[in-house]
Amino acid sequence: MSVRLYVGNLPEDVTRQDLEAVFAEAGVSAKLITDRKTGKCRGFGFVTVKTDEEADQFIEKFNGVSVKDNAIKIEKALPRSKGDDAAEGAAPSTAPASNNRRNKGGNNKGGNNRRVASTSDSEGFQPDPRWASELEKLKQLLAAQTTGS
Secondary structure (H helix, E strand, C coil), X not given: CCEEEEEECCCCCCCHHHHHHHCHHHCCCEEEEECCCCCCEEEEEEEEECCHHXXXXXXXXXXXXXXXXXXXEEEECCCCCCCCCCCCCCCHHHCCCCCCCCXXXXXXCCCCCCCCCCHHHXXXXXXXXXXXXXXXXXXXXXXHHHHHC
């Protein structure tokens, strides 16, 4: 069984050869994830080792090592789930759980993953406290319009 390791906090100007030079004594090859448009490193990559014991030793030895003035972070990668994109570099779910995951909900370009409650289930909905007073004013205006017309 092989174990895939996430290597993070890589500078964008690092190359696969740079990374393999750092890991040369461990005898592993590195896979660097690059941006499709620019070809530069996206800040992370992967290394595969043979066993859990080797993975633990690798993490202990190389976690925090400086690569081009960046202290790299190494963790065991999460396994891919069946719903992930198979394209190279498009599977962020292999990154550690501490990283944010890509929104699978569709066309949400703003990055705000909050769900908006529909009017039918508004009894259990708690508004954002920063906007609660404004929301209450709007509710009063709406109630006054519907009763006044």
